[in-house]
Amino acid sequence: MSTPTIDRERSGERIRRDVQTLAGPEYTLSSEAIRRYAYTDVYRATLDYFTRAWQELGFTVTEDPIGNLVARNRPPGEPVFGVGSHCDSNRNGGKWDGTLGVVSALEVCRCNAELGLDLPLQAISFLEEEGSGFGQMVLGSRIVAGRVSEQELRERIRAIDDGRPFWEHAEEAGYNPERWQQCAHILDDLTGWIELHIEQARVLQDTGRRLGVVNAIAGYVHGDITITGRADHAGATPMDMRRDSAVVAGEAIIELERLARAARSGTVGTVGEIEVSPGLINAIPGRTRISLDVRGPDDDAVHQVVRDVDQFAQRAAAERQMTATYGQRQTVPATPLDDRLVAALEAAAAETGEQFTTMISGAAHDTMCVAERVPSAMLFVPCRDGLSHTPEEDADPADAALGVQVMLGAIHSMARRSAKS
Numbered sequence: 001m002s003t004p005t006i007d008r009e010r011s012g013e014r015i016r017r018d019v020q021t022l023a024g025p026e027y028t029l030s031s032e033a034i035r036r037y038a039y040t041d042v043y044r045a046t047l048d049y050f051t052r053a054w055q056e057l058g059f060t061v062t063e064d065p066i067g068n069l070v071a072r073n074r075p076p077g078e079p080v081f082g083v084g085s086h087c088d089s090n091r092n093g094g095k096w097d098g099t100l101g102v103v104s105a106l107e108v109c110r111c112n113a114e115l116g117l118d119l120p121l122q123a124i125s126f127l128e129e130e131g132s133g134f135g136q137m138v139l140g141s142r143i144v145a146g147r148v149s150e151q152e153l154r155e156r157i158r159a160i161d162d163g164r165p166f167w168e169h170a171e172e173a174g175y176n177p178e179r180w181q182q183c184a185h186i187l188d189d190l191t192g193w194i195e196l197h198i199e200q201a202r203v204l205q206d207t208g209r210r211l212g213v214v215n216a217i218a219g220y221v222h223g224d225i226t227i228t229g230r231a232d233h234a235g236a237t238p239m240d241m242r243r244d245s246a247v248v249a250g251e252a253i254i255e256l257e258r259l260a261r262a263a264r265s266g267t268v269g270t271v272g273e274i275e276v277s278p279g280l281i282n283a284i285p286g287r288t289r290i291s292l293d294v295r296g297p298d299d300d301a302v303h304q305v306v307r308d309v310d311q312f313a314q315r316a317a318a319e320r321q322m323t324a325t326y327g328q329r330q331t332v333p334a335t336p337l338d339d340r341l342v343a344a345l346e347a348a349a350a351e352t353g354e355q356f357t358t359m360i361s362g363a364a365h366d367t368m369c370v371a372e373r374v375p376s377a378m379l380f381v382p383c384r385d386g387l388s389h390t391p392e393e394d395a396d397p398a399d400a401a402l403g404v405q406v407m408l409g410a411i412h413s414m415a416r417r418s419a420k421s
């Protein structure tokens with residue numbers, strides 16, 4: 001049976017409509033950016049939007065004990081192919097990051113029904129991929145993968161807004177965090193998994209490609225260095241009596257950039273958060289916290305950079321009679337993706353006649369946590385000038401419709417192959 005062909009114009013229009021609707025005021029906490037995260041009413045409204053849409057297709061929609069959304073067209077226990085992403089957003093987010101992947105998964109399900117393919121499908125929208133609610137990226141999929149501890153969920157992982165534990169917020173939102181280990185079961189029936197996502201850089205755009213087949217995802221370490229000095233008076237304290245923690249933070253920020261460049265092998269690093277206390281113009285910073293985001297395809301190089309910048313900060317602090325301490329938030333290893341599924345996506349992309357690039361993802365994705373148990377791959381579409389994690393983020397629904405065609409082609413060919421075996 002030949003590869004199913006979708007009506008890309010109709011799919012593009014539905015994708016545009018879904019993404020545009022979910023950028024509306026009832027789906028974001030901010031009027032300047034898309035801002036939605038776990039257990040907020042705007043996030044609930046977003047899940048409800050997708051729930052209605054999948055129910056209209058005859059899918060059974062459930063949410064696992066902490067709020068990962070699952071929609072499937074087969075009874076539990078039957079094998080299904082997985083598609084999806086996340087529909088929470090960065091705190092300064094755009095309307096395409098994540099949400100486009102869930103909308104495209106919905107569109108795959110629509111086309112599957114319209115073409116009468118009856119492919120067995122399960123869609124997942126993972127909770128808290130961005131970490132905008134609790135400062136922990138890919139939290140929902142890490143819970144599914146068992147990459148968190150109960151102590152972290154009960155105690156250590158706390159809401160950015162009010163400092164209360166994840167566990168409490170999950171209970172208040174009506175979920176059952178005490179059953180968090182059952183979340184693993186949402187992957188049990190998956191024969192494969194594909195996540196469509198915007199590239200979040202501009203390799204595709206600058207090389208005139210509309211499709212990127214992702215065969216690996218860079219690993220990362222998230223952590224914080226806190227430097228402790230003295231919060232003295234900014235005017236009265238002579239320079240040689242100061243313990244200015246922001247100075248050491250500045251030295252560490254420059255050192256991180258130097259170390260990441262020197263590490264090569266695609267290693268990158270940045271300080272995205274700088275928190276100064278007491279944070280007053282006329283008070284010397286007694287305490288400064290800098291966040292570390294270090295990533296790359298080579299886990300050893302990434303962890304070496306983190307160790308080196310931690311040692312550097314401790315030495316620089318000690319030289320000025322201060323202290324520096326490092327705390328790791330989380331780490332996810334570099335993730336190779338499934339060769340057969342990558343090849344199926346490449347073949348389906350080639351069939352469209354579009355040129356494509358096979359590439360590594362520098363950004364993290366829930367697929368990193370799915371790939372441990374399920375043969376997985378990703379498909380990128382361009383975003384304008386590589387802009388992401390900003391309200392200026394933009395993409396073309398026609399590219400996403402092309403992506404849906406490729407996803408459906410790959411899933412269809414995998415289904416045909418397993419039927420023959």
Ligand code: HGY
Nearest residue numbers: 129130137363364365
């Ligand atoms: O930051 C990331 O890699 C993802 O977009 N949350």
Ligand code: MN
Nearest residue numbers: 097098129197
């Ligand atoms: Mn994302």
Ligand code: MN
Nearest residue numbers: 090097130389
């Ligand atoms: Mn993101």
